[in-house]
Amino acid sequence: MSVLTLVARLALRDLRHRRAEAFLLLIAIAATTTTLTLGLAVRGVADRPWDRTRAATAGPDAVATGDRAASLTPLAHAPGVTASAGPYPALSAALGVRDIRVDASVQGRDTAPGAVDRPQVTAGSWVRRGGAVIERAFAGALRVRPGEEITISGHRFRVAGIAVSAGRVPYPSSTPGLIWVTRADLRRIGAPTSQVMPLRLADPADAPAFAAAHRGVRSWQDMGAYATAELHLVDSALLTGTWALALLGVACVAVLVGGRLADQTRRVGLLKAVGASPRFVAVVLLAEHVLLALAATAVGLLAGRAAAPLLVRPSSGLLPAGSPHLTVASALVVALVAVAVAGAATVYPAIRGARTSTVRALSGPRRTPRRSPWLIALSARLPVPFLLGVRVAARRPRRVILATASLALTVAMVVAAIALHGDIARKDARLAGPGFVPGADNPVTEQVSQVVLALTVALLALAAVNAVLIAWATSLDTQRFTSLARTLGATPRQVTAGLSAAQLLPALGASLLGIPLGLAIYYAARTAGGAAGSILIPYARLPLVVPGTLLVVAALTALPIRVVCRRPVARVLAAD
DSSP states (O other), X not given: OOHHHHHHHHHHHHHHHTHHHHHHHHHHHHHHHHHHHHHHHHTTOTTHHHHHHHHHTTOOSEEEEESSHHHHGGGGGSTTEEEEOOOEEEEEEEEEETTEEEEEEEEEEOSSOOSSOOOEEEEEOOOBTTEEEEEHHHHHHHTOOTTOEEEETTEEEEEEEEEEOSSSOOTTTSSSEEEEEEHHHHHHHOOOOEXXXXXXXXXXXXXXXXXXXXXXXXXXXXXXXXXXXXXXXXXXXXXXXXXXXXXXXXXXXXXXXXXHHHHTHHHHHHHHHTTOOHXXXXXXXXXXXXXXXXXXXXXXXXXXXXXXXXXXOOOTTSOOOOOOXXXXXXXXXXXXXXXXXXXXXXXXXXXXXXXXXXXXXXXXXXXXXXXXXXXXXXXXXXOHHHHHHHHHHHTOHHHHHHHHHHHHHHHHHHHHHHHHHHHHHHHHHGGGSTTSOTTOOOHXXXXXXXXXXXXXXXXXXXXXXXXXXXXXXHHHHTHHHHHHHHHTTOXXXXXXXXXXXXXXXXXXXXHHHHHHHHHHHHHHHXXXXXXXXXXXXXXXXXXXXXXXXHHHHHHHHHHHHHHHHTSOHHHHHHOO
């Protein structure tokens, strides 16, 4: 039998004997690979809908706005300008659709398309006498289709079509919503209050400088940033969530591997007793988790590829840029990250277990506890449950640090989600103004909310798995200690409460640390996503994070602790 075949058979046999643990580990790594797949799939696609819309509609490089057409005409001959259209007259008017009353920006257009800024009709036809065309995002909020009747300042119009344009930021990022009519119909509605002239430049990259040098001019880069702001926020949220899930995945794998290797000490001794070298034992232990990492890679690639199109939906005012796709290089990156997560958490405990002497491994994992005078003095006067909890936590500082770090990261992401919802509530409150359709959803914030909700659920699920694993590993490690405490008079309820207290101590520190960390993460992600302005944070909700974290941790850890503590004392003390 070859070495690889032997390693594979031993690894698969151990996975079959510990199916529940293998399933939890698969979930932990799959959550990371799924999020990483999403991040790689949507990376760099935020600007594609805007670019495609610009190309399909002969989008302008700059748009000039002024009070009179005479003030804009010189810009058509300015240095660097190669083409222009208009100027087009515009005014603000009251729009009526069924029982909806909202302000709208009405622009007069020619029936023949111009050289610059030719809106693409996606339904119906272009403007004609008595027929208006509505910008698609605005039409979606109004729930109107071609053929329906609308009123503009009391004048009746028939919706001739629905179109998209890169000459103006789509609704609701730009308000009020845009409607195109013929020039003659505009004069019938009222006197123009402004003029709009799209411009084509010799070098589109010079648009920001051109806009800065001329008053009332806006560059296509500025409009594109507003039009794709939600997609950039999605990209930023996925990047932040990927890192958070990767760190939590490492924590989960480290706890699970440490608990499994502590439980497999006798198996390590048996392998070494029949001639296995320490290197072979370490390879067998690593192979189990590498196989799970590869399985989690397949799960993450499939789930991420299926969910990616749902996360890159542009505003309805832009043309979609096709479905995101994964390359072979991206799939290899996901696989390497999964193997690295499993390997980073496995290599140290695997090597430590492999180096354990054969006699000690066969005799059992008993260790002489360290006597700390300060710990004894600190806990001597505490009630029995807290005494047990403090001593259990103090004797495993690395696990306490790991639990605190993983819970703090989870709490931080929950706080960041709370801060995001505060910002979204403020943006949604703006939809009550005269330029917004009453009762319409905000597509700019809806997509971000969905992504953050999915990431939060994944983080909470992974954190729950991590909390259960830590409680399970701690309960197994302290079986002899808790059994001796029960023989000396401690009740099963006191022992259970003590182990729960050992989990609540890091949870308390994590909840206090996670609040400022979450606010810092949200501010950094918001800045990276291109958002501007002040942050409206619901501070009244933040204090609830501390008791909420403690209650959730207590509920999650109660079952594994109770299962271990119900084992008979005589059986535990007589084992091995």
